[in-house]
Amino acid sequence: MRQALAVCLVVLLCAPPLTPASKPVKRTDSPRAQALAIDHGAKVQVRLLDGEKLRGRIGAVTEDAFVLTTEHKGKMETRQIPFHRVQTIERSDRTFDHSLGRGFLIGAIVVGVIGAIFAIVCHESGCTG
Numbered sequence: 001m002r003q004a005l006a007v008c009l010v011v012l013l014c015a016p017p018l019t020p021a022s023k024p025v026k027r028t029d030s031p032r033a034q035a036l037a038i039d040h041g042a043k044v045q046v047r048l049l050d051g052e053k054l055r056g057r058i059g060a061v062t063e064d065a066f067v068l069t070t071e072h073k074g075k076m077e078t079r080q081i082p083f084h085r086v087q088t089i090e091r092s093d094r095t096f097d098h099s100l101g102r103g104f105l106i107g108a109i110v111v112g113v114i115g116a117i118f119a120i121v122c123h124e125s126g127c128t129g
Contacts, residue, residue: 031086035066038091044068045092048085055092 029037038044038058046054046068056079059067065082066089 031083031089032061032063032066034089035061035083038089043092045090046081047087047090048081049087050085054079054081058089 035058040059041057044056044058046056048054054068054070056068056070059069059078061067064084065080068079068081070077070079
């Protein structure tokens, strides 16, 4: 039974992630390279050189700037952000609710797999109860 549990744990630890990995963005990349590495329409957090932080969705990327769509007081605003003003651009898709939901899903899968293994091992060894 210990061997079956050990094999199960090894398989779970070695399994690939459930979501596809996105292209990593290095902070050392230029702001334009960071913007190009992020999918059009993705939620981003932009930190400007003057310390201002902006959140919104990234739009078109040109040689000198990119479009950022933000919501302010219920209205959608579109801003052209020149790259020479940008310190970093990072994806911000992951929210607490999203992470919490994913955690519950992974936990339920792990508990289900371990329960199934125990049921199989118990059935084969003739457990009662």
